[in-house]
Amino acid sequence: xxxxxxxxxxxxxLAMYYRCLENKKSxxxxxxxxxxxxxxxHIKASQIRKDLSYFGEFGKRGVGYDIDKLMNSIKTILGLxxxxxxxxxxxxxxxxxxxxxxxxxxxxxxxxxxxxKNKNKVGTQISAGILVYDMRDLKKVCKEKNIEIxxxxxxxxxxxxxxxxxxxxxxxxxxxxxxISLTLPESISVENVDFTISLKSLTYDIISSNKNLxxxxx
Amino acid sequence: xxxxxxxxxxxxxLAMYYRCLENKKSxxxxxxxxxxxxxxxHIKASQIRKDLSYFGEFGKRGVGYDIDKLMNSIKTILGLxxxxxxxxxxxxxxxxxxxxxxxxxxxxxxxxxxxxKNKNKVGTQISAGILVYDMRDLKKVCKEKNIEIxxxxxxxxxxxxxxxxxxxxxxxxxxxxxxISLTLPESISVENVDFTISLKSLTYDIISSNKNLxxxxx
Numbered sequence: 001x002x003x004x005x006x007x008x009x010x011x012x013x014l015a016m017y018y019r020c021l022e023n024k025k026s027x028x029x030x031x032x033x034x035x036x037x038x039x040x041x042h043i044k045a046s047q048i049r050k051d052l053s054y055f056g057e058f059g060k061r062g063v064g065y066d067i068d069k070l071m072n073s074i075k076t077i078l079g080l081x082x083x084x085x086x087x088x089x090x091x092x093x094x095x096x097x098x099x100x101x102x103x104x105x106x107x108x109x110x111x112x113x114x115x116x117k118n119k120n121k122v123g124t125q126i127s128a129g130i131l132v133y134d135m136r137d138l139k140k141v142c143k144e145k146n147i148e149i150x151x152x153x154x155x156x157x158x159x160x161x162x163x164x165x166x167x168x169x170x171x172x173x174x175x176x177x178x179x180i181s182l183t184l185p186e187s188i189s190v191e192n193v194d195f196t197i198s199l200k201s202l203t204y205d206i207i208s209s210n211k212n213l214x215x216x217x218x
Numbered sequence: 219x220x221x222x223x224x225x226x227x228x229x230x231x232l233a234m235y236y237r238c239l240e241n242k243k244s245x246x247x248x249x250x251x252x253x254x255x256x257x258x259x260h261i262k263a264s265q266i267r268k269d270l271s272y273f274g275e276f277g278k279r280g281v282g283y284d285i286d287k288l289m290n291s292i293k294t295i296l297g298l299x300x301x302x303x304x305x306x307x308x309x310x311x312x313x314x315x316x317x318x319x320x321x322x323x324x325x326x327x328x329x330x331x332x333x334x335k336n337k338n339k340v341g342t343q344i345s346a347g348i349l350v351y352d353m354r355d356l357k358k359v360c361k362e363k364n365i366e367i368x369x370x371x372x373x374x375x376x377x378x379x380x381x382x383x384x385x386x387x388x389x390x391x392x393x394x395x396x397x398i399s400l401t402l403p404e405s406i407s408v409e410n411v412d413f414t415i416s417l418k419s420l421t422y423d424i425i426s427s428n429k430n431l432x433x434x435x436x
Binding site: 179193 | 226227229230232233234236237238241258259260295296297298302310311312314315316318319321322325327366367390391392393395397398399407408409410411412413414415416417418419420421422423424425
C-alpha cells in the first residue's frame with residue numbers, strides 16, 4: 001500500500017477525489033466512474049485511472065467504482081481512517097479562520113488547542129471549546145493532548161524558531177503557512193501552504209493562451 | 219516563452235524559486251547555483267535545472283545564475299512584471315487575513331476592493347485604505363477599478379453563485395478558497411487553495427515511512 005514511488009501530485013489528487021466522492025455520496029449516489037469523476041473535477045479520466053492504479057484495482061471496466069469502497073480505500077491510503085489531534089500555533093486572522101473551518105473534523109482533524117504569545121489572547125477560545133494557551137506551555141500542552149500535527153500560522157520572522165519548539169513537543173507533522181522553507185529533522189513531515197504561489201500560478205495561466213495546462217499536471 | 223507543455227508543478231516551483239531568490243537578494247547575494255537553491259529549498263538540484271531548462275538557458279555551467287537576471291526571467295514567465303488588481307470577495311477571518319498579508323504587494327498583487335453582503339461590514343476598511351463594498355455593487359466596482367483577479371473567500375454554499383457573478387464583471391482569474399470545484403467558462407483561470415488537501419497530503423507523508431517522496435514530485 002505504501003509505495004514510495006507515488007508522485008506527490010497523485011496524493012493531492014487522491015485527496016481531491018475523496019472530497020468529490022463525499023459530495024457524490026451526500027447527493028445519494030452509490031456508483032461512479034473515472035469519467036464521472038473527471039467531469040466533476042475537470043481532470044482527464046485517464047489521469048484518474050492512472051492515479052488509482054498505483055494502489056491496485058479499484059473498479060471494474062465498464063462497471064465503475066463503488067463509492068463507499070473507493071472512499072474507504074483512499075481513506076486508508078491517506079491515513080484518514082484515524083483521528084488526528086491538531087494544534088493551531090499563532091492565533092491571528094488566519095489561525096482563527098482555520099480553527100473555525102467546519103470541514104476539518106469531517107476530514108478527521110480535531111483541533112485540541114491553540115497557542116499564542118499574546119497575553120490578551122491566552123485563556124480565550126479560538127472556536128467553541130478550544131482554548132488559547134500561552135506559547136510557553138507549548139511542550140506541556142502538546143504532550144498532554146497528544147498533538148500530532150501543528151498548523152503553523154505565526155509570522156515568518158518567528159516561524160523557524162516556533163517550528164524548532166514544535167519539534168521538541170514530539171509532533172509528527174507541520175502544516176506551514178509562513179512563506180519560508182523550514183529546516184526540520186527528517187522525521188518531521190512538512191507541507192507548505194503559500195497562497196501567493198497559487199496566485200503566481202494563476203497569473204501564469206492567465207497570460208498563457210493555452211488553458212489545457214491543467215491536464216498535464218504530471 | 220509560453221510553452222504549453224510546461225507541467226503545473228514546474229510553474230509552482232518557479233514561484234518558489236522566485237521567492238527564494240528574493241530572500242537571497244535581500245541577504246546581499248548576487249549569484250546563486252542550482253545546488254545553492256536546492257539546499258535552500260530542499261529540492262534536488264537536477265529538478266531545478268530541469269525546471270529552468272523549459273525556458274531556455276539561464277545560467278552557465280560552473281558559473282551559476284545571476285540572481286537579478288534569473289528573477290527577471292521568472293517574473294516575465296509568471297506574468298509578474300505587471301501589477302495585478304485584486305478584489306477580496308467575502309470578508310470573514312480568511313478574507314481579512316489575506317487582505318492584511320504584506321507579501322501580496324511585494325509580488326505585484328494590489329488589493330483594490332473587498333466585497334461582502336453583510337451590511338455591517340460594508341463601508342468599513344478591510345485593511346489600510348481598502349474599502350468593503352456591498353456585493354450588489356460587485357460588477358460596477360470591479361469594472362471601475364479594473365479588477366483582474368478575485369480572491370474568493372465566501373462559504374462553499376454560495377461560492378458557485380458568486381463565481382458566476384464574478385464572471386460577469388470581466389475578471390480574468392479566480393483564486394478559490396471554497397472547497398468545491400467551480401464550473402466556469404474556459405476563458406476564466408481558476409486556482410484552488412484547499413488546505414485540507416494539504417493536511418491529507420501531510421498525513422500520507424506521516425504514515426508513509428519513506429520521506430523522499432518530495433523529490434519525485436513530477
